[in-house]
Amino acid sequence: xxxxxxxxxxxxxxxxxxxxxxxxxxxxxxxxxxxxxxxxxxxxxxxxxxxxxxxxxxxxxxxxxxxxxxxxxxxxxxxxxxxxxxxxxxxxxxxxxxxxxxxxxxxxxxxxxxxxxxxxxxxxxxxxxxxxxxxxxxxxxxxxxxxxxxxxxxxxxxxxxxxxxxxxxxxxxxxxxxxxxxxxxxxxxxxxxxxxxxxxxxxxxxxxxxxxxxxxxxxxxxxxxxxxxxxxxxxxxxxxxxxxxxxxxxxxxxxxxxxxxxxxxxxxxxxxxxxxxxxxxxxxxxxxxxxxxxxxxxxxxxxxxxxxxxxxxxxxxxxxxxxxxxxxxxxxxxxxxxxxxxxxxxxxxxxxxxxxxxxxxxxxxxxxxxxxxxxxxxxxxxxxxxxxxxxxxxxxxxxxxxxxxxxxxxxxxxxxxxxxxxxxxxx
Amino acid sequence: xxxxxxxxxxxxxxxxxxxxxxxxxxxxxxxxxxxxxxxxxxxxxxxxxxxxxxxxxxxxxxxxxxxxxxxxxxxxxxxxxxxxxxxxxxxxxxxxxxxxxxxxxxxxxxxxxxxxxxxxxxxxxxxxxxxxxxxxxxxxxxxxxxxxxxxxxxxxxxxxxxxxxxxxxxxxxxxxxxxxxxxxxxxxxxxxxxxxxxxxxxxxxxxxxxxxxxxxxxxxxxxxxxxxxxxxxxxxxxxxxxxxxxxxxxxxxxxxxxxxxxxxxxxxxxxxxxxxxxxxxxxxxxxxxxxxxxxxxxxxxxxxxxxxxxxxxxxxxxxxxxxxxxxxxxxxxxxxxxxxxxxxxxxxxxxxxxxxxxxxxxxxxxxxxxxxxxxxxxxxxxxxxxxxxxxxxxxxxxxxxxxxxxxxxxxxxxxxxxxxxxxxxxxxxxxxxxxxxxxxxxxxxxxxxxxxxxxxxxxxxxxxxxxxxxxxxxxxxxxxxxxxxxxxxxxxxxxxxxxxxxxxxxxxxxxxx
Numbered sequence: 001x002x003x004x005x006x007x008x009x010x011x012x013x014x015x016x017x018x019x020x021x022x023x024x025x026x027x028x029x030x031x032x033x034x035x036x037x038x039x040x041x042x043x044x045x046x047x048x049x050x051x052x053x054x055x056x057x058x059x060x061x062x063x064x065x066x067x068x069x070x071x072x073x074x075x076x077x078x079x080x081x082x083x084x085x086x087x088x089x090x091x092x093x094x095x096x097x098x099x100x101x102x103x104x105x106x107x108x109x110x111x112x113x114x115x116x117x118x119x120x121x122x123x124x125x126x127x128x129x130x131x132x133x134x135x136x137x138x139x140x141x142x143x144x145x146x147x148x149x150x151x152x153x154x155x156x157x158x159x160x161x162x163x164x165x166x167x168x169x170x171x172x173x174x175x176x177x178x179x180x181x182x183x184x185x186x187x188x189x190x191x192x193x194x195x196x197x198x199x200x201x202x203x204x205x206x207x208x209x210x211x212x213x214x215x216x217x218x219x220x221x222x223x224x225x226x227x228x229x230x231x232x233x234x235x236x237x238x239x240x241x242x243x244x245x246x247x248x249x250x251x252x253x254x255x256x257x258x259x260x261x262x263x264x265x266x267x268x269x270x271x272x273x274x275x276x277x278x279x280x281x282x283x284x285x286x287x288x289x290x291x292x293x294x295x296x297x298x299x300x301x302x303x304x305x306x307x308x309x310x311x312x313x314x315x316x317x318x319x320x321x322x323x324x325x326x327x328x329x330x331x332x333x334x335x336x337x338x339x340x341x342x343x344x345x346x347x348x349x350x351x352x353x354x355x356x357x358x359x360x361x362x363x364x365x366x367x368x369x370x371x372x373x374x375x376x377x378x379x380x381x382x383x384x385x386x387x388x389x390x391x392x393x394x395x396x397x398x399x400x401x402x403x404x405x406x407x408x409x410x411x412x413x414x415x416x417x418x419x420x421x422x423x424x425x426x427x
Numbered sequence: 428x429x430x431x432x433x434x435x436x437x438x439x440x441x442x443x444x445x446x447x448x449x450x451x452x453x454x455x456x457x458x459x460x461x462x463x464x465x466x467x468x469x470x471x472x473x474x475x476x477x478x479x480x481x482x483x484x485x486x487x488x489x490x491x492x493x494x495x496x497x498x499x500x501x502x503x504x505x506x507x508x509x510x511x512x513x514x515x516x517x518x519x520x521x522x523x524x525x526x527x528x529x530x531x532x533x534x535x536x537x538x539x540x541x542x543x544x545x546x547x548x549x550x551x552x553x554x555x556x557x558x559x560x561x562x563x564x565x566x567x568x569x570x571x572x573x574x575x576x577x578x579x580x581x582x583x584x585x586x587x588x589x590x591x592x593x594x595x596x597x598x599x600x601x602x603x604x605x606x607x608x609x610x611x612x613x614x615x616x617x618x619x620x621x622x623x624x625x626x627x628x629x630x631x632x633x634x635x636x637x638x639x640x641x642x643x644x645x646x647x648x649x650x651x652x653x654x655x656x657x658x659x660x661x662x663x664x665x666x667x668x669x670x671x672x673x674x675x676x677x678x679x680x681x682x683x684x685x686x687x688x689x690x691x692x693x694x695x696x697x698x699x700x701x702x703x704x705x706x707x708x709x710x711x712x713x714x715x716x717x718x719x720x721x722x723x724x725x726x727x728x729x730x731x732x733x734x735x736x737x738x739x740x741x742x743x744x745x746x747x748x749x750x751x752x753x754x755x756x757x758x759x760x761x762x763x764x765x766x767x768x769x770x771x772x773x774x775x776x777x778x779x780x781x782x783x784x785x786x787x788x789x790x791x792x793x794x795x796x797x798x799x800x801x802x803x804x805x806x807x808x809x810x811x812x813x814x815x816x817x818x819x820x821x822x823x824x825x826x827x828x829x830x831x832x833x834x835x836x837x838x839x840x841x842x843x844x845x846x847x848x849x850x851x852x853x854x855x856x857x858x859x860x861x862x863x864x865x866x867x868x869x870x871x872x873x874x875x876x877x878x879x880x881x882x883x884x885x886x887x888x889x890x891x892x893x894x895x896x897x898x899x900x901x902x903x904x905x906x907x908x909x910x911x912x913x914x915x916x917x918x919x920x921x922x923x924x925x926x927x928x929x930x931x932x933x934x935x936x937x938x939x940x
Contacts, residue, residue: 024486055434074430115522
């Protein structure tokens with residue numbers, strides 16, 4: 001067993017010690033979110049305004065995992081588009097016309113900004129207004145930035161959802177209290193949560209995003225929302241600016257997290273605690289049973305999180321508290337202290353948290369600590385495996401159904417599988 | 428702007444990465460925004476490389492733009508020298524860094540680093556991956572090849588050659604190099620340097636010691652070979668040895684330059700492809716319609732094999748890299764087809780649909796297109812996928828490569844005897860159009876008359892009588908589209924507006940091959 005790395009600062013009540021690093025960051029940019037967002041919002045199309053690199057990223061990130069007729073594309077800028085912004089706008093209008101003519105089923109078109117479009121200051125919000133006026137009412141045109149200079153990986157989803165908030169229909173002051181689950185979830189998980197809320201007796205539950213962007217939920221002063229993902233800082237702020245109130249909770253991973261998350265809503269909606277406990281008990285028991293299978297394999301094992309999706313802190317909490325894993329370092333690209341306040345408090349003491357990245361230095365720490373499992377990106381996994389270190393692809397955590405009671409066992413299994421595989425192989 | 432869903436080539440800096448990753452002791456400093464590190468996964472996931480590509484990205488963010496991104500770049504350069512201790516460094520910018528105009532070349536020059544530093548200018552908004560690789564390799568050769576190295580006295584040694592062009596992430600480059608090394612060994616020729624794949628800085632320095640160069644992959648090796656010809660007077664062999672005939676041509680061309688007699692070696696070095704193709708089971712391959720698309724070199728090589736060595740009919744030929752369009756145009760003329768030069772995969776899809784081939788030879792992109800149309804397909808060219816890095820030995824070049832090609836092109840097809848059985852059993856209740864291929868299991872029914880367009884293939888309004896339509900349905904589904912198209916074409920030519928039973932059979936006689 002390796003001792004956890006020593007602390008670099010003293011833990012205080014409201015502020016966990018954090019190692020902040022600046023250096024090469026081995027992370028995806030926000031465009032990558034399009035890979036799962038376009039599957040979720042089935043009436044939307046994502047048009048990246050960028051370079052060949054952007055198109056290549058989307059194809060490479062997607063190519064490893066899926067290959068379906070995509071509802072995304074790239075308007076690749078060429079030499080002449082850089083000559084003058086007027087020309088670039090004319091070109092963009094032409095591309096959008098061409099795209100909408102070919103895909104008449106598109107109801108919402110996202111113009112997605114990239115590093116090059118931002119550096120040349122191509123104003124996509126103006127373009128969205130201009131094109132929106134032209135193609136209304138058949139197509140609504142929105143914009144957000146998924147550029148690497150502005151967003152890290154999952155922050156692309158944050159930017160996308162934040163762009164939807166202004167077009168959510170307004171609910172009157174006297175509208176009944178409604179609840180919005182915020183964050184793109186696999187349909188199966190979303191349906192499970194809807195069923196649970198309904199069993200608990202909470203009515204008027206919606207999701208952001210809904211499967212069809214056309215069905216955006218209403219928002220007003222009686223709107224309450226639960227973040228299903230820890231990376232939605234801007235979206236939460238935009239919702240709050242429209243009068244909605246965030247319900248603070250752990251994130252719904254594992255039994256502890258899911259219970260706490262549901263309880264935040266139950267308490268807000270005046271659900272009786274006895275009813276809450278009685279309703280949840282069978283789900284909790286089922287999840288605990290599923291976790292027991294994996295606990296054997298994971299208990300006492302050490303784990304190191306490289307920064308990737310901002311899911312690191314809640315997942316580390318789940319692995320430490322419910323499966324008995326030892327956390328060596330929990331790296332995250334960005335630490336949203338307010339949204340993670342309860343998560344940070346629930347972490348075991350003496351954990352090294354790191355924010356940002358200097359990938360080479362961090363790899364030095366991984367090699368020194370020799371964790372049983374390292375959670376990292378696709379670029380690092382095989383090289384670490386070749387050095388004899390077991391790894392878990394972080395991106396799988398973003399693509400797989402991992403939220404809620406009925407996925408708790410699956411989530412634990414994602415971490416247990418590389419270890420099981422290492423034990424099985426004799427080659 | 429160009430609307431693009433899938434791309435055949437990445438940006439030019441990915442080409443530079445393919446060169447740096449292929450080599451030993453060369454580090455690439457890439458001025459680039461956060462996120463460009465995705466390219467690492469091409470090498471670690473798709474090619475399953477066990478080491479990270481030797482690339483340091485500056486990964487600047489918006490907050491850095493207002494300050495000093497050039498400082499980030501210089502700090503990264505110093506870190507590379509200290510941490511990785513490379514023998515040489517290449518430096519450049521990705522698409523976004525190109526726009527902020529930090530001038531990596533100028534910045535690095537003033538730093539006085541203790542190793543050779545090679546600045547790259549790869550215009551991201553004009554050029555693409557293959558060109559980026561070729562240019563990078565050329566710049567490395569230009570900076571590091573020692574101009575004082577000359578071939579040693581010929582009397583005391585065997586002929587000596589360089590193999591140029593293989594890179595990381597190349598389509599079967601690993602095995603092609605092994606195959607060609609073996610072939611040259613049999614000829615009594617020694618290898619001076621293979622580059623970029625596996626070469627270090629000392630290897631590049633001694634390129635001049637070879638008698639001549641062999642360009643295995645023109646897309647990535649041509650520019651360096653041109654330079655070596657100019658600067659060192661080394662001739663270059665540019666025949667790409669893919670296929671039996673091309674390999675024979677290659678051997679003779681190499682032997683002529685090496686001043687040796689290859690005929691003895693050619694006698695027993697032939698591929699099994701020749702006999703496999705002549706054996707009677709292969710009769711059914713005759714005239715199979717094949718559509719070919721890939722990089723220029725692989726597409727042209729595939730067309731020759733298809734036509735001369737397997738007896739297929741080439742019904743489409745094209746490439747996505749304009750730099751090699753001339754070669755593809757020349758080949759297309761030879762096979763009497765319109766060359767398709769495009770990097771728009773939708774245009775390729777349309778062309779495949781119109782050509783109604785029985786086999787598609789293409790890239791991963793065409794594999795997906797063919798899958799949608801239920802047409803057999805084999806991948807012959809990059810862009811690559813994890814499947815294109817098989818564990819087993821599977822060269823494309825040389826005589827063994829021809830064996831690999833025979834198997835991998837022919838196995839996806841419905842086999843010779845199978846074709847007769849299909850005809851024999853076509854009225855069997857278990858064997859109908861909807862049943863699909865047995866190896867796919869239930870639930871994989873072939874779509875009704877799969878590749879046939881819903882509308883007649885020509886503009887004139889041809890009408891099928893019920894009787895003719897019924898007869899058409901008796902034709903096995905995998906050739907029915909072709910029969911419909913041929914008949915309609917024939918009817919249009921004859922000025923017949925209603926297709927009757929007789930028209931169908933007249934057309935059949937007309938097109939009999």
